[in-house]
Amino acid sequence: MRKITVFDTTLRDGEQSAGVNLNLQEKLEIARQLERLGVDIIEAGFPAASPGDLASTKEIAQTIKGASVTGLARASKKDIDAAWEALKVAAEPRLHVFLATSPIHRQHKLKMSKDEVVAKAVETVRYAKTFFPQVQFSAEDAGRTELEFLREVITAVIDAGATVVNIPDTVGYLMPEEYGAIFKYLKDEVPNIDKALLSAHCHDDLGFAVANSLAAIQNGATQVEGTINGIGERAGNAALEEILVNLNIRQDFYQAEARAKLDQLSRTSRLVASLTGMQVPPNKAVVGANAFAHESGIHQDGVLKERTTYEIISPQLVGLDSNQLVLGKHSGRHALKERMEFLGYSLSEEQLQDLFIKFKELADKKKELHDDDLVALVHDSTLTEDGDVFKLDYLHVSYMNSIATATIRLETPSGLQTEEAAIGSGSVEAIYNTIEKMVQMRIHLLDYKIRSLSKGRDALAEVYVKVSYEGFVGTGRGIDHDVLGASSKAFIDSINRLRKMKKPKHFIEDQEEYSTHCVQDSFN
Ligand SMILES: CC(=O)SCCNC(=O)CCNC(=O)[C@H](O)C(C)(C)COP(=O)(O)OP(=O)(O)OC[C@H]1O[C@@H](n2cnc3c(N)ncnc32)[C@H](O)[C@@H]1OP(=O)(O)O
Numbered sequence: 033m034r035k036i037t038v039f040d041t042t043l044r045d046g047e048q049s050a051g052v053n054l055n056l057q058e059k060l061e062i063a064r065q066l067e068r069l070g071v072d073i074i075e076a077g078f079p080a081a082s083p084g085d086l087a088s089t090k091e092i093a094q095t096i097k098g099a100s101v102t103g104l105a106r107a108s109k110k111d112i113d114a115a116w117e118a119l120k121v122a123a124e125p126r127l128h129v130f131l132a133t134s135p136i137h138r139q140h141k142l143k144m145s146k147d148e149v150v151a152k153a154v155e156t157v158r159y160a161k162t163f164f165p166q167v168q169f170s171a172e173d174a175g176r177t178e179l180e181f182l183r184e185v186i187t188a189v190i191d192a193g194a195t196v197v198n199i200p201d202t203v204g205y206l207m208p209e210e211y212g213a214i215f216k217y218l219k220d221e222v223p224n225i226d227k228a229l230l231s232a233h234c235h236d237d238l239g240f241a242v243a244n245s246l247a248a249i250q251n252g253a254t255q256v257e258g259t260i261n262g263i264g265e266r267a268g269n270a271a272l273e274e275i276l277v278n279l280n281i282r283q284d285f286y287q288a289e290a291r292a293k294l295d296q297l298s299r300t301s302r303l304v305a306s307l308t309g310m311q312v313p314p315n316k317a318v319v320g321a322n323a324f325a326h327e328s329g330i331h332q333d334g335v336l337k338e339r340t341t342y343e344i345i346s347p348q349l350v351g352l353d354s355n356q357l358v359l360g361k362h363s364g365r366h367a368l369k370e371r372m373e374f375l376g377y378s379l380s381e382e383q384l385q386d387l388f389i390k391f392k393e394l395a396d397k398k399k400e401l402h403d404d405d406l407v408a409l410v411h412d413s414t415l416t417e418d419g420d421v422f423k424l425d426y427l428h429v430s431y432m433n434s435i436a437t438a439t440i441r442l443e444t445p446s447g448l449q450t451e452e453a454a455i456g457s458g459s460v461e462a463i464y465n466t467i468e469k470m471v472q473m474r475i476h477l478l479d480y481k482i483r484s485l486s487k488g489r490d491a492l493a494e495v496y497v498k499v500s501y502e503g504f505v506g507t508g509r510g511i512d513h514d515v516l517g518a519s520s521k522a523f524i525d526s527i528n529r530l531r532k533m534k535k536p537k538h539f540i541e542d543q544e545e546y547s548t549h550c551v552q553d554s555f556n
């Protein structure tokens with residue numbers, strides 16, 4: 033099994049993401065978590081970039097003991113001196129210097145000839161070696177560099193003392209086969225290649241950063257660079273968590289391993305997302321919120337029977353407690369039953385079927401159903417279970433010139449349908465006046481409370497009412513995705529309960545709490 037050195041550049045290349053600016057404390061916190069994750073090298077910053085970068089690189093070099101800390105420098109004595117100032121406190125000072133080698137960069141940016149680039153690279157590595165035992169040289173834009181020239185530069189810098197040579201696809205231009213082929217070529221053609229680690233550093237402009245990094249490993253790279261959550265300049269860097277999980281899950285294929293502790297990945301990802309403000313898309317591999325969430329019934333059924341039917345990575349591998357069966361409109365009875373059991377309900381087949389119908393109706397209106405929604409639904413189902421109740425069939429409310437008019441159709445306990453309309457100064461009053469007319473009972477509303485049962489704009493509303501009728505006091509509860517629907521249901525519920533109070537032995541057992549409450553209130 034080949035050992036792969038993991039080089040994390042979240043704090044340097046990752047911080048180059050547009051809009052990201054981490055302060056010293058935030059960088060230290062991320063560095064400590066990277067140490068827990070077990071990366072081998074942490075690139076803490078670019079000390080010549082600013083006094084703040086120098087100070088944070090120094091602080092991290094002083095603090096972190098479980099990983100090697102490095103900093104970036106251009107091919108310039110000034111940059112190397114700044115890096116030394118920051119990194120001399122480290123246990124084993126390590127420098128990362130870079131110089132572009134591609135024709136585009138040579139001509140337009142550096143304005144240097146090939147010979148000048150080789151000479152500068154060698155001079156830089158030699159100077160760096162006078163301070164640092166470990167020197168990494170990066171041939172910036174190696175991906176667009178002539179292969180023969182790349183071979184020449186890499187041979188020269190290893191001769192000058194570079195201990196790591198990095199071959200970045202700086203602009204994310206290459207396809208995996210092409211990037212892998214460069215590593216194979218360098219392994220075969222650079223005579224002193226065994227004296228240095230060969231490193232891969234990829235960007236995601238065409239979406240191949242992780243695939244390219246893995247292609248490099250397949251072709252001889254022994255160090256891989258990346259950032260947590262794949263943050264970084266433009267479209268970002270290779271996502272380290274994805275590379276690490278690939279190496280683990282497909283060890284059979286890569287025959288390579290890293291020492292990182294994968295169960296720290298979720299935690300590291302969350303920390304980086306919250307401190308950088310760069311949120312992870314839900315469908316992101318390994319660390320996205322949906323990476324272990326199953327929504328569709330067929331998948332949920334499969335996962336409940338045998339997790340590996342639809343899950344190639346176990347949630348525990350990356351530090352999560354469990355996968356998630358999200359209940360939504362694509363879910364089936366197996367998942368609903370499992371969730372209800374988890375919530376403490378053992379439903380008969382009939383009850384489950386009834387609940388499932390209501391669940392699907394609600395799921396058509398709501399994106400995701402939370403536990404509160406399910407509890408609400410099951411209570412709604414059990415309440416109306418024994419029949420002999422008024423049920424809301426249709427509700428329409430209009431509002432004009434400060435007068436609300438409610439039109440309501442009810443199903444009566446004997447199964448007939450009755451329709452009525454009445455007005456009120458507000459929608460709820462109009463509804464209650466209409467229902468009162470229909471049931472022919474003079475009901476006093478003693479209390480009315482409304483709350484949101486679950487999260488989001490599409491949350492269910494729960495209305496609680498306390499009413500009295502001919503000396504009896506009762507309560508009612510209604511749940512609906514619409515507040516007026518919930519208000520109607522609560523009022524009707526209270527009427528159903530008041531009717532049952534006259535024959536308490538028929539109280540519905542599942543509604544014990546409610547029933548007890550009604551009985552006590554009415555007979556005290
Ligand atoms: C691929 C990468 O991710 S490389 C890392 C990129 N990261 C950063 O640039 C973040 C930190 N950078 C900075 O804070 C600033 O750019 C500084 C402080 C480093 C330099 O600032 P300035 O001196 O104002 O230069 P500026 O950034 O405008 O231009 C870059 C200069 O560096 C030169 N340069 C670029 N790469 C290198 C290199 N590897 N070695 C030597 N010189 C280089 C450019 O040719 C240009 O030189 P010029 O001024 O002679 O034309």
Ligand SMILES: CC(C)C(=O)C(=O)O
Binds near residue numbers: 045104171172173198
């Ligand atoms: C400094 C180098 C390694 C770099 O960040 C790049 O080429 O993308």
